[in-house]
Amino acid sequence: MxxxxxxxxxxxxxxxxxxxxxxxxxxxxxxxxxxxxxxxxxxxxxxxxxxxxxxxxxxxxxxxxxxxxxxxxxxxxxxxxxxxxxxxxxxxxxxxxxxxxxxxxxxxxxxxxxxxxxxxxxxxxxxxxxxxxxxxxxxxxxxxxxxxxxxxxxxxxxxxxxxxHPDQALDFIARLPIESFWGVGPVTAKKMHLLGIHNGEQLRTRSLAMLTHEFGKMGNVYYDFARGIDLRPVEAVRIRKSVGCEHTLEKDISRRSSVIIELYHVAVELTGRLERHNFKGNTLTLKIKFHDFSQITRSTTRPQELHTLDEILPLAKQLLKEVDYEQHPIRLIGLSISNPHEEEAKKGVWEQLSFEFSDWE
The missing domain is CATH 3.30.70.270 (Reverse transcriptase/Diguanylate cyclase domain)
Incomplete structure (x- = not known):
């Protein structure tokens, strides 16, 4: 059916x-x-x-x-x-x-x-x-x-x-701009354009080997979408895979002391959220957005579960050492914990996504 x-x-x-x-x-x-x-x-x-x-x-x-x-x-x-x-x-x-x-x-x-x-x-x-x-x-x-x-x-x-309708799908997809495809953001769209792919019809002419070579696992997804194939089920429950928070700063900062203070505040909020959601994970990710809105992430995975401030803050500081911000002032700092153990993941259920208004400030 x-x-x-x-x-x-x-x-x-x-x-x-x-x-x-x-x-x-x-x-x-x-x-x-x-x-x-x-x-x-x-x-x-x-x-x-x-x-x-x-x-x-x-x-x-x-x-x-x-x-x-x-x-x-x-x-x-x-x-x-x-x-x-x-x-x-x-x-x-x-x-x-x-x-x-x-x-x-x-x-x-x-x-x-x-x-x-x-x-x-x-x-x-x-x-x-x-x-x-x-x-x-x-x-x-x-x-x-x-x-x-x-x-x-x-x-x-x-x-x-x-x-x-199924009998209209291929014609509809053929006319669809590549930017309208799920998983195609500005960076991927630019790469698609350089490869001469501007719409669904042009995407459909590319081989699976070529798409996976250029886009990795997403190449399989683009190949199927161009042919109207999407086997993903509608999932009434999702497993929580990460917990995180981020702060947009009132002013761009580049002094190390100021950055460390802001990193501490984000880490404190993150540990509070982890406690409320009863969530533990093995991977810590640091997100930095610079004054020009460019951004980077740095991650580290540990054998032990991470959920306390004493565990998270030192690792966050280590990740921060990999970021050159003296000449690139920071606008936003974020931290997240992911990669929970399988038994922990089974306990967590999906919660509706919503923006935190505090993060817009």
Missing amino acids: ERKIIHIDMDAFYASVEQRDHPELRGKPIAVGRAEERGVVATASYEARRYGVRSAMSSQKAKRLCPSLIFIPGRMDVYKAVSRQIHEIFHEYTDLIEPLSLDEAFLDVTHNKPGMELAVDIAREIKQKIRDQLNLVASAGVSYNKFLAKIASDYRKPDGLCTI
């Missing part, structure tokens, strides 16, 4: 919740985030997006693009509560739900609770219930696998509903 997969993506979720709850903001360009010099846009309303304002953009750049932009402090507790209401609607149709974040999820409706034959009818009902019950707008994509369902949900945003 052909699988029936739906991808639901809430349109400008945080901003739409704010405009719903504050009628005076409706129709105006708003950004959820902080307007300070080091602030970052979490979500922008569609009125703001017309000016080029986008998620993860610095607040200063957003204000230059849209001088009338209104910044709204985030209310994560509210967004989480609304997300739970959305999932209650999902559960009316299936329990095979894979959340990707607070505002998007995959649903496998191959065998659905109402016994509906067409997945597009389920997607249409879900969109309408979200509008009627929550006064919010969602876009939906329908297809036979996760890759194509995700592509479909982005195709006609906002308030979109798009179905990619």
Whole structure:
């Protein structure tokens, strides 16, 4: 039986919740985030997006693009509560739900609770219930696998509903810009362009050997996607694989004493999160973002599990010695623990992804 997969993506979720709850903001360009010099846009309303304002953009750049932009402090507790209401609607149709974040999820409706034959009818009902019950707008994509369902949900945003049938998939993929493929970021897209690959049709002409030579394991993924193949199941539960935190600094720093102090604060927060999640792992990763927004990571793996400050901080300092920051001031410092023992991994279940507003400051 052909699988029936739906991808639901809430349109400008945080901003739409704010405009719903504050009628005076409706129709105006708003950004959820902080307007300070080091602030970052979490979500922008569609009125703001017309000016080029986008998620993860610095607040200063957003204000230059849209001088009338209104910044709204985030209310994560509210967004989480609304997300739970959305999932209650999902559960009316299936329990095979894979959340990707607070505002998007995959649903496998191959065998659905109402016994509906067409997945597009389920997607249409879900969109309408979200509008009627929550006064919010969602876009939906329908297809036979996760890759194509995700592509479909982005195709006609906002308030979109798009179905990619199996007999249409190859033609649809052929026209798809390479930047729209899952797993193709700016760096990979640039490499694809240098190889003469600009769309799905050109990707499909490349051999598996060539793609794996150029892109490693991801070459297999690109080869399959170009042919409409994605066998990944919709996973209702995910194993937690890492715990981390990061701080964007108020000012760029390059003095060793200042960097060590900030590293200590991040390590303290990380150990607190590890304790709350009852998580231990064997790999510590240091992430550094420089003043020009370039970034590097350094990792070390130890035979013993890492979860206390006395274990983590000395290793973090060792990793920091591998970073040249005297001539490249630091903007952001992050630490994470990963690679849990198998028995520990089985204990951890997936938690909905959400930004920490403190990290946007």
